Amino acid sequence: MREASCCNKKIGSSVTKAGFVAVLGRPNAGKSTLLNALLGEKLALVSHKANATRKRMHLILMEGETQIIFVDTPGIHKQEKLLNQYMLKEAMQALSDCDFLLFLAPITDKISNYQEFLQLAQGKKHILLLTKTDQVSKEVLFEAMAKYEKFKDSYEALIPISIKDSSSLKRVVEVLAKLIPENPYYYDPEILSPNTTKEIAKEIIREAVFENLSDEIPYESDVQITLYKEKPDVHYIKATIIVHKESQKGMVIGKGGTTLKRVGKEARINIEKFVRQKVFLELFVKVVPSWSKEKESLKKMGYNFED
Ligand SMILES: Nc1nc2c(ncn2[C@@H]2O[C@H](COP(=O)(O)OP(=O)(O)OP(=O)(O)O)[C@@H](O)[C@H]2O)c(=O)[nH]1
Numbered sequence: 001m002r003e004a005s006c007c008n009k010k011i012g013s014s015v016t017k018a019g020f021v022a023v024l025g026r027p028n029a030g031k032s033t034l035l036n037a038l039l040g041e042k043l044a045l046v047s048h049k050a051n052a053t054r055k056r057m058h059l060i061l062m063e064g065e066t067q068i069i070f071v072d073t074p075g076i077h078k079q080e081k082l083l084n085q086y087m088l089k090e091a092m093q094a095l096s097d098c099d100f101l102l103f104l105a106p107i108t109d110k111i112s113n114y115q116e117f118l119q120l121a122q123g124k125k126h127i128l129l130l131t132k133t134d135q136v137s138k139e140v141l142f143e144a145m146a147k148y149e150k151f152k153d154s155y156e157a158l159i160p161i162s163i164k165d166s167s168s169l170k171r172v173v174e175v176l177a178k179l180i181p182e183n184p185y186y187y188d189p190e191i192l193s194p195n196t197t198k199e200i201a202k203e204i205i206r207e208a209v210f211e212n213l214s215d216e217i218p219y220e221s222d223v224q225i226t227l228y229k230e231k232p233d234v235h236y237i238k239a240t241i242i243v244h245k246e247s248q249k250g251m252v253i254g255k256g257g258t259t260l261k262r263v264g265k266e267a268r269i270n271i272e273k274f275v276r277q278k279v280f281l282e283l284f285v286k287v288v289p290s291w292s293k294e295k296e297s298l299k300k301m302g303y304n305f306e307d
């Protein structure tokens with residue numbers, strides 16, 4: 001993941017700092033939400049449904065002369081399905097590749113989740129973030145903090161955060177920036193993510209599927225971008241939503257095509273916000289039985305176990 005090393009820049013008299021930070025925690029802990037808030041841009045997929053993030057995603061924050069490369073990961077959880085095994089692999093890979101870890105634990109979670117993480121982390125430096133503090137009273141917050149403080153020798157810092165409290169998010173960046181070592185920048189400091197526009201468009205369409213469809217569909221579907229053409233004033237995108245079964249195809253399309261239209265409109269608006277250009281998006285739906293259960297079909301969808 002360090003192949004993108006770009007420039008050993010000296011700004012004024014000071015040397016640059018840079019480091020990779022893996023963002024870990026169980027599904028739905030608030031990882032992608034935190035990163036979008038820190039970057040001030042909607043790059044990572046967020047959903048009230050768990051297991052939204054499937055692949056590692058690099059998001060870059062410049063804090064003065066410090067480049068923090070966050071690696072958003074799928075939530076850590078055990079499951080039988082091959083796609084879920086891939087997701088766990090992605091999280092574990094980030095854990096071992098990165099210099100530091102942010103571990104997110106929703107404030108109401110059992111402390112045993114953090115103990116399990118400590119086993120996985122094997123002494124790696126991390127900051128423990130207690131998330132969604134807006135959902136509990138001050139008393140509950142202090143009680144939880146006191147329990148976690150018993151582990152103070154394990155973490156570098158313990159910070160309660162809420163997406164609704166921007167000062168708590170600022171504190172995360174300040175503490176983290178101090179921990180990042182002197183290094184040349186790994187990426188051009190002008191960019192927000194080395195992931196391509198095509199990959200981000202895919203995530204935005206997946207998010208619209210997550211938000212507009214219920215039951216098993218978000219988990220049993222994926223999106224393939226079949227055409228991405230950038231013209232000076234418009235981006236042309238063709239994408240196919242892949243599902244397991246005919247019945248799911250019917251649900252994605254909806255009566256008279258209304259659901260697919262809604263998904264397409266929502267995704268188009270969000271891609272337009274991201275690329276700051278007009279977007280022409282055409283969506284199709286295709287049945288590929290057991291795409292998430294076989295290594296070969298997962299590979300075709302961009303989930304490669306050898307990566
Ligand atoms: N009330 C409250 N809700 C939050 C906060 N942070 C995140 N959420 C909500 O929690 C849900 C899950 O957020 P995500 O950011 O998708 O969680 P994630 O950890 O990336 O989840 P996976 O990608 O599935 O592993 C979303 O509905 C968010 O809006 C917070 O500080 N307060």
Ligand SMILES: [Mg+2]
Pocket residue numbers: 031032033045046052053072073074075
């Ligand atoms: Mg996520």
